[in-house]
Amino acid sequence: xxxxxxxxxxxxLNGRISEANGRFLxxxxxxxxxxxxxxxxxxxxxVEIVRAFxxxxxxxxxxxxxxxxxxxxxxLTTEVFAKFAGLDLEFHQEILEQIEARFKLxxxxxxxxxxxxxxxxxxxRIIPNNFGTAPGYEFEKDGKHWFFFPxxxxxxxxxxxxxxxxxxxxxxxxxxxxxxxxxxxxxxxxSGIAERLNKITFAPELKLAYxxxxxxxxxxxxxxxLDETRAEKIVSESAQMIKSALGEYVISEDDEPLERTVxxxxxxxxxxxxxxxxxxxxxxxxxxxxxxxxxxxxxGGFVTYANELKIRELGVSAELLKEKGAxxxxxxxxxxxxARERTGSDIAISTTGVAGPTGGxxxxxxxxxxxxxxxxxxxxxxxxxxxxxxxxxVRALSAETSLEIIRRxxxxxxxxxxxxxxxxxx
Numbered sequence: 102x103x104x105x106x107x108x109x110x111x112x113x114l115n116g117r118i119s120e121a122n123g124r125f126l127x128x129x130x131x132x133x134x135x136x137x138x139x140x141x142x143x144x145x146x147x148v149e150i151v152r153a154f155x156x157x158x159x160x161x162x163x164x165x166x167x168x169x170x171x172x173x174x175x176x177l178t179t180e181v182f183a184k185f186a187g188l189d190l191e192f193h194q195e196i197l198e199q200i201e202a203r204f205k206l207x208x209x210x211x212x213x214x215x216x217x218x219x220x221x222x223x224x225x226r227i228i229p230n231n232f233g234t235a236p237g238y239e240f241e242k243d244g245k246h247w248f249f250f251p252x253x254x255x256x257x258x259x260x261x262x263x264x265x266x267x268x269x270x271x272x273x274x275x276x277x278x279x280x281x282x283x284x285x286x287x288x289x290x291x292s293g294i295a296e297r298l299n300k301i302t303f304a305p306e307l308k309l310a311y312x313x314x315x316x317x318x319x320x321x322x323x324x325x326x327l328d329e330t331r332a333e334k335i336v337s338e339s340a341q342m343i344k345s346a347l348g349e350y351v352i353s354e355d356d357e358p359l360e361r362t363v364x365x366x367x368x369x370x371x372x373x374x375x376x377x378x379x380x381x382x383x384x385x386x387x388x389x390x391x392x393x394x395x396x397x398x399x400x401g402g403f404v405t406y407a408n409e410l411k412i413r414e415l416g417v418s419a420e421l422l423k424e425k426g427a428x429x430x431x432x433x434x435x436x437x438x439x440a441r442e443r444t445g446s447d448i449a450i451s452t453t454g455v456a457g458p459t460g461g462x463x464x465x466x467x468x469x470x471x472x473x474x475x476x477x478x479x480x481x482x483x484x485x486x487x488x489x490x491x492x493x494x495v496r497a498l499s500a501e502t503s504l505e506i507i508r509r510x511x512x513x514x515x516x517x518x519x520x521x522x523x524x525x526x527x
Contacts, residue, residue: 102273104130105139105161107153109168109178110252114144121254122167129266131310134279134325145175154185158245163269168252170235172214178249183222186242190220193227200234228264232256239268246272278329280336284320284343285352287359287505291318297346304335315494316501319356349514352505359504360388366511367398367448374507376402377415377440377451379427380470384500385450400444405436415439428453428465430482433473437482441475448476448510450503454485456495470499474506481510483518 106126112118123140130137138161143153150169157164169178183190197219204211218235221227228237228250235251237260248265250257286294291311303309306326312319322339326332344351353362367374376386386402389395403414408427411417416439417432425431436451454470461467467489473482483506487498502517509516 102135102163102269103138103161104135104163104165104269105157106137106141107157107164107166108142108252109145109150109166110142111144111175113142113168122250122252122257125254125258126165126261129261130269131321132279132281132323133266133270134277134323135269135273145169145177147177147181150177150181151185154182158243161245163246163248163272165248165250165265167250167257170218170237170249170251172212172217172234176217179220179222182240182247182249186222186240186247188222188224188240191223193219193221196221196227196236199236203234228260230256230260232259237264277325277327278332279323279325280329280332281321281323282336282340282354283322283356284340284347284354285317285356285359286320286347286350287317287352287501289347289350294318294320294347294350298343301342301346303339303342306332307335307339309339316498317352317359349509352508358388358391359501359508361392363504363507363511364389364392364395364398366508370511372447372511373398373400373445375400375440375444375446375449376503377436377449378402378404379406379411379436379451379453380456381452381496381499381503382406384496385452385503388500388504400446403436403440403443411436415443426465428455428469428471430471430473430484433471434475434480434482437473437475438480448474448507450474450507452499452503454495454499456492456499457489458492461489468495470495470502472499472503472506474510476510478510481506481516483516485517 106123108120108123113120120142127137141153143149166178169176197216200215200218201211215234221238222240225238225240228239230236230251233251233253233256237250240247250260291313306324308323310321312321320343322336324332324335352359378385383404389399405411405414408422412419415436417435421431421435433451433453436453437449440451441449451473452470455461455465455467457467468487470485470487473480485502487495489495
């Protein structure tokens with residue numbers, strides 16, 4: 102079955118909003134062992150939407166469209182599809198009542214323009230939307246299955262999980278067994294991963310996908326077979342071979358983020374963590390507290406951007422800052438020690454550096470970041486020189502590396518800077 106995706110909306114083409122639904126759908130469809138043949142975007146223009154409909158109808162069996170189902174004049178999707186398919190629009194009182202109830206729940210009166218969302222092509226199957234006002238719908242025409250959903254990612258993704266994905270599997274027909282496992286890798290480049298994995302002979306049924314997501318890489322293993330037991334065996338054995346080949350660079354399985362892995366390690370060991378951040382501006386603490394229940398192991402953090410706060414809150418020496426500057430190993434160490442002492446934490450991690458785009462020098466160019474960790478084993482510190490792709494990139498790499506430093510310390514793995522077999526880490 103050929104599956105195509107079309108995102109509709111001017112905001113996607115002028116750069117104001119990044120298209121997220123296609124990426125989500127591609128990952129979900131791939132995990133089911135299906136193939137997404139086309140990903141397209143088009144603006145709120147009737148002629149262009151019709152051209153996209155015409156192309157996709159000739160090149161797919163299932164067409165999934167998001168966007169353009171809202172109440173405003175530029176929301177054209179339903180009206181244009183009805184014309185394209187030669188259908189009348191049918192008013193659904195029950196949809197209108199659901200929209201009115203949603204507004205009432207928010208203490209608001211529904212604007213009259215929202216009545217437009219109760220118009221659905223005649224003969225279409227309505228797909229409920231429990232998170233917004235625009236319902237979705239499915240229509241079959243000339244053997245093609247058309248699916249229409251709102252463009253808001255949170256709404257589409259929930260509707261896709263509840264209705265679309267099971268429906269696609271139903272249309273696919275064959276009762277295949279799909280087994281998927283994802284390994285999260287960090288600290289080794291994609292080429293380095295490939296060099297190691299090229300030495301392994303995998304089962305021919307295994308599909309291995311490299312999915313870079315800055316600053317980490319996801320390895321997705323998938324097998325689609327009628328024999329569920331064999332599919333499970335291939336995925337499990339292949340994952341073990343990859344973990345043996347990549348060793349310490351495998352962070353976690355099944356898309357578990359690094360911050361959750363670190364949190365689990367802290368929690369199982371009964372340890373508590375504190376952070377002291379300068380160039381990352383609280384990003385490390387933010388990542389840690391993204392995980393529900395992080396208060397079990399994360400005490401808190403200091404964002405000491407200015408030198409006076411480093412002195413006052415963390416006890417960094419004014420003389421040290423004057424002599425060495427804020428970006429140096431000595432200050433990173435003092436920050437980590439100060440955070441540990443002032444919070445009573447078992448472990449403290451610190452960051453100080455030059456995120457850019459300005460502020461760099463010959464000795465400390467943009468991308469220079471010093472990190473330090475303090476625990477009952479002592480003090481560890483290291484200088485990193487990240488590529489100055491952008492300010493956001495330097496900060497993201499710094500936060501990711503900080504979490505990786507904690508993971509390695511807790512697992513007694515070699516720390517950055519400790520080379521083995523010519524490896525180049527981070």
